[in-house]
Each structure stands twice: as C-alpha cells, then as structure tokens.
Amino acid sequence: MQVNIPKRAFNTVYLPLLDDEQHRYIVLYGGAGSGKSVFAAQRLIVRMMSKPLCNILVVRKVGDTNRTSTYALLRQVITRWGLYGLFDVTDLRIVCRATGNECIFKGLDDPEKIKSVTFAKGELTDIWIEEASEIEEADFNQLDIRLRGRGIHGQITLSFNPVNILHWLKRRFFDRKDGRAVTLKTTYRDNAFLDEDYKRTLEGYKTTDPYYYEVYCLGQWGVIGRTIFDARAVNRRLRELRPAEKRGYFAYDTFYDPVYNEVRIQDGTIRWVEAEDGYISIYEDRRAGVPYVIGGDTAGEGSDWFAGQVLDNTTGRQVCTLRQQFDEDLYAKQLYCLGRYYNDALVAVEANFSSYPIKELQRLRYPRQYVRTAEDSYTRRPMERYGFKTTSVTRPVIIAGLVEIVRESVELLHDADTLGEMLTFVRNEKGRAEAEEGAHDDCVMALAIAYYARTQQSTAADKPRGVRAEWTEDMYEDYWNADEDGQAYLIQKWGDPF
Structure with a gap:
C-alpha cells in the first residue's frame, strides 16, 4: 500500500536509516531521551504498510516488559499518525489489514515461545531487540538464525544504552567492523520532540553526577562498577583521540656470536614494518636527542596481553604502545627493537610473573634497564636487580601516580585501548584496585610502571x-x-x- 508519512514526523538524524535495505543489522545506541526506540517503532510500522512481506518479532529479555514498552510504543505511533483503521491491534499482536503483515511480541525468558512463533502469511523477516544490552550473545545468535528464510532479506534492529564497555555488543559491532551492520549513536540533543522539562532534568546531571551524565545521558561506554580513574576525563579524552601515525611492528636480522655461542639481533638491521593489523601503535615518532621511558607488563599465565608503553620523558606524553599475545622471547625482542628505536629508551619490565624478558634483554645486550633495590635471599643485604617488582607496597604507589596523571593531565594519553582499560579498572569489595572481571589491566599497569620509572631517565633533551x-x-x-x-x-x- 502507498505510505505518505511526512518526514517531519521523524527525528532528522534517523532519516537515512528509514529506507535502509542494505544492512542486516541496524544498531541504534546512545543516551536516554534520544528517541531511538520511538524511531525503531516508527520504522517498523512503515515497513509493515509498505512491504509486501514484512513479519516482525519484537523481543525483550522478559516478555511481560513488552506490554508497557515496545507494544505501547507501536500502538502510540499508529494512533498519532491516525492509522488505527488500517491495523488490527489485539493482545500483543498487531496486523496490517492492507498487507497482512504481522508484528508479535515475545520474551527471551521463555525460549520455547520464541521457537514456536509463526505467522499467518509468510515467514519472519524482521526482528527488533529492545534493550539489547539485557540479553546474552547466545540469545542473539538464536534470533539471528531465525532469519534464514528462503529469499528473505532479513533485518535485525537493536536498540540500547551502552552502559557496559565489556558487553558483547561492543565487541561484536564496534571493536570489529561488520559490513552488514550500520550503527547510529544519538543523544537527547538529537531529539527534536523531547519535552523541555525532561531535557532540563538530563542537563542537571552535568553538575550533580558527571559520570551518570557521560554514560546515561551522552551514551558513552561505561562500566558497571565505578572506576578509580576520572571516568569523565577518560570518556572526554576518548572522544578527542586521533588515529595513530603508524601501526605495525619491527623486523630485524640476526647474527651468530661465536664468543658467547648465541644468536643476537643485528642492530643496524632493525626496521619498521607498516601493517594495519600490527600490534605497535606510534602516536608520536621519535625525536633526536629526546629521552624516552618504556614500561612493560608481561602476560600472567598466558591469559593476558604483553604490553609496552613509551613515554617522552621531557613531556610525559604517551607516544607509543605495544599490545599483543605472543611468546615471551618475541615480546622481549620487540621491546629491544622498540627501545633502540626510541633513542635507547630506559626499559622497565615487570618482574613478577616471569623474569625471562628481563634476562633476554640482558642477553641481547640492551643498554638501559630500570634498576630496583632488592634483598639478597642469602645474605639479606640490599642489591640491585633489573626490572620493576609489583608488591603490596609499590602497586598502590604506581596506581596512585597514574590516577593523578589522568585527573590532572589526561591530554598526555593517546591510546584508546589504554583509556578503555581505565574505565574497567575498579576497586573490588576488599578495596583493591584491579581490572573488573572479564577485563584486562596490562596497558594500565605498563603505563603506571613507565611513569614511575621516569626518575631513572633524563628529563632534558640532548642538544648536539x-x-x-x-x-x-x-x-x-x-x-x-x-x-x-x-x-x-x-x-x-x-x-x-x-
């Protein structure tokens, strides 16, 4: 049937998605009051009236919540547009009389009801998942499979507030690129129909609860717990970031040293290899005469990442990061090349889990490693050892130092992975600052070590x-x-x- 809904009935920001047929996944996310759920309902009503075959399943985590949310929204759209005579609206079922297209509402709390969904005419073509952040990825996969009907171009619309940076939605649709998905972020500022009183309420959180304003009102990815870092500053910095100048890794040639009967890296052959999937990101390239510091965090029991953070010691700026899961010897060799590249930077590697990278740097004859004072296990006398030891005494100190950097000078940081880890670095029930369950802290700890180690490196650039x-x-x-x-x-x- 012919549909003539005026464009002014929609928020302008959503119009490019109204007739989208190219993407399988329509991802609507953002802050409270953005109108994303209303648009999802409007779009489905248009599709029911205009497409010869459009059968819709609307789901939420709990089925009963549809009655006062999604079902109520679709009914509201029909009424506002004066279309009530074109639809049969019964208990949790809406049918377009002209096309025979149906929309039904279910909950994922009863999987058997989802499996038994049928339509009087044709197959399932569209799914709307409201509050998609409430469901599990396995539930989404089951719904995705339902759209494999013959000759049907199915679409799934997801609408949600991005309140948890660890959520599978972020990994699936934002951390990796899927050409079948289109994402649109909106906030209350994009909603031309928003009540002014409600808008003032949201604006009030700027001063009363800045973190709530960033996450729930502006739709920034947040955390369930409260990070020990200034989340507002971190989120602001994430929005300001620019891409790395270079991304890649180091290659090198080796030579056999007959004196020591070992194979080492030949310094003159170290070279940068540009690669989109590289694990080293350079934000500011090396400058002649400038002293640099590298902090390193080793993987614990193979479950975490090997990380490296490079600081310009004259400014404290984060200029380069390394983050990868690989063998310890390869990590040490990349650190060696990274240090030599950055003017023989001072390298401070954590010595807790394994001392192998530190010993490998020694074997490779790396010229500058961080030195700590340790107690000899036999004589009980103080002695100097390479590497940084994280203890119950040093850990709070280096974390506190990094907290201050973020609070006072967050503009020194350039890496999204590092800032993302800060949002999930929380204080547990015992008061210990650590990564939230399921998150990583390798970049955070490497950066904290780098800042702490700065005192052993010059703060002035050499001027020939x-x-x-x-x-x-x-x-x-x-x-x-x-x-x-x-x-x-x-x-x-x-x-x-x-």
Whole structure:
C-alpha cells in the first residue's frame, strides 16, 4: 500500500536509516531521551504498510516488559499518525489489514515461545531487540538464525544504552567492523520532540553526577562498577583521540656470536614494518636527542596481553604502545627493537610473573634497564636487580601516580585501548584496585610502571652542538605563556629551539 508519512514526523538524524535495505543489522545506541526506540517503532510500522512481506518479532529479555514498552510504543505511533483503521491491534499482536503483515511480541525468558512463533502469511523477516544490552550473545545468535528464510532479506534492529564497555555488543559491532551492520549513536540533543522539562532534568546531571551524565545521558561506554580513574576525563579524552601515525611492528636480522655461542639481533638491521593489523601503535615518532621511558607488563599465565608503553620523558606524553599475545622471547625482542628505536629508551619490565624478558634483554645486550633495590635471599643485604617488582607496597604507589596523571593531565594519553582499560579498572569489595572481571589491566599497569620509572631517565633533551632542539606546538605554547624564569626553565628542560 502507498505510505505518505511526512518526514517531519521523524527525528532528522534517523532519516537515512528509514529506507535502509542494505544492512542486516541496524544498531541504534546512545543516551536516554534520544528517541531511538520511538524511531525503531516508527520504522517498523512503515515497513509493515509498505512491504509486501514484512513479519516482525519484537523481543525483550522478559516478555511481560513488552506490554508497557515496545507494544505501547507501536500502538502510540499508529494512533498519532491516525492509522488505527488500517491495523488490527489485539493482545500483543498487531496486523496490517492492507498487507497482512504481522508484528508479535515475545520474551527471551521463555525460549520455547520464541521457537514456536509463526505467522499467518509468510515467514519472519524482521526482528527488533529492545534493550539489547539485557540479553546474552547466545540469545542473539538464536534470533539471528531465525532469519534464514528462503529469499528473505532479513533485518535485525537493536536498540540500547551502552552502559557496559565489556558487553558483547561492543565487541561484536564496534571493536570489529561488520559490513552488514550500520550503527547510529544519538543523544537527547538529537531529539527534536523531547519535552523541555525532561531535557532540563538530563542537563542537571552535568553538575550533580558527571559520570551518570557521560554514560546515561551522552551514551558513552561505561562500566558497571565505578572506576578509580576520572571516568569523565577518560570518556572526554576518548572522544578527542586521533588515529595513530603508524601501526605495525619491527623486523630485524640476526647474527651468530661465536664468543658467547648465541644468536643476537643485528642492530643496524632493525626496521619498521607498516601493517594495519600490527600490534605497535606510534602516536608520536621519535625525536633526536629526546629521552624516552618504556614500561612493560608481561602476560600472567598466558591469559593476558604483553604490553609496552613509551613515554617522552621531557613531556610525559604517551607516544607509543605495544599490545599483543605472543611468546615471551618475541615480546622481549620487540621491546629491544622498540627501545633502540626510541633513542635507547630506559626499559622497565615487570618482574613478577616471569623474569625471562628481563634476562633476554640482558642477553641481547640492551643498554638501559630500570634498576630496583632488592634483598639478597642469602645474605639479606640490599642489591640491585633489573626490572620493576609489583608488591603490596609499590602497586598502590604506581596506581596512585597514574590516577593523578589522568585527573590532572589526561591530554598526555593517546591510546584508546589504554583509556578503555581505565574505565574497567575498579576497586573490588576488599578495596583493591584491579581490572573488573572479564577485563584486562596490562596497558594500565605498563603505563603506571613507565611513569614511575621516569626518575631513572633524563628529563632534558640532548642538544648536539649547533643543532636546535625540536619542540611541539604545545611546548611552544607553554613557553610563550610562561614568565621569564619559566621560559629559562623550559629551555633547560627541553633544549633550545631558537
């Protein structure tokens, strides 16, 4: 049948998706009051009237909640558009008289009812999952399989608030690209029909509960627990991030040393290999004469990632990250190359789970490793050892230091994986700061170690005779905003660029 619903009946931001037939998955997410559920209902009503075959299953985690949410919304759309004479609306079933298309409502709390869904005319073509963050991925997979009818181009619409950064929805539709999916994020600011009083209520959370405002009102990915880091600052920084300058890994040639009867890396052959799927991300390339620090966190019992964080020690900026699951010897070799690349950076690797990477760096003759003071197990005398040891004493100290960095200078951080881990780094029931269950903390711990190790590295760039120091735009801005004494200090710290 001919459908003539005026465009002004829809929020403008959603119009590109109204007639979408290219994608299997329509993912509507964002903050409260954005109108995403209303649009999902509007779109389904249009499809029921305009398509010769469009049978819809609307689901929620609990079936009874449909009555006061999805079912009520579709009825509301029919009434507002003056279409009640075109539809038969009975208990949790809506039928378009002109096309015979049906819409029924079920809950995933009764799988047998989902399996028994049938339509008077044709097969299931469309599914709307409201509050999709409430369901399990296995439930979604079962629904996805239901759309394998002959000759049918099925579509699944998902609508939800992204309140948990660990959710399977993020992994499936955002962390990886699926050409069959289109995603649209909206907030209350996109809803032209929103009640002004409700809008003022949402705006009020800016001051009363900033974290709630970021996650529930602006639709930022959040956490179930409260992170120990400034979540508002982290979310803001995530929105500001730019892509890495380079992504790849290091390749190298080896040589046999007959004196020590071992194979080592030949320094002159270390080279960067550009690769989209590389595990090293460079945000700021090395600068001549600048001192760098690398913090390393090793995988624990093979369940976590090997991580490395590179800091420009003159500014404290995060300039490069390494994150990968591979063997310890390969990790050590990549750290070796990374350190040599960044002007023989000071390397501080955690020594808790395994000392192999530290010993491998020694064997490869790496020139600069972090040194800690340890007690000799036999003489009980203090002695110097390579690597950083995380203990009940040092762990709170390095985490507290990183918390301060995030609170005061979050603009120093450039890596999305690191910032994402911060959102899931919470305090458990015993008060210990750690990654939330199912999350990782490798990037966070490597970064915390790097900042702590800075004291063993120079904070001033070397300036070769007759060569100017290289400053970034931010460094020049800090210089011109400083007084005379401050300018002299910055030149001493960063080198003379003039």
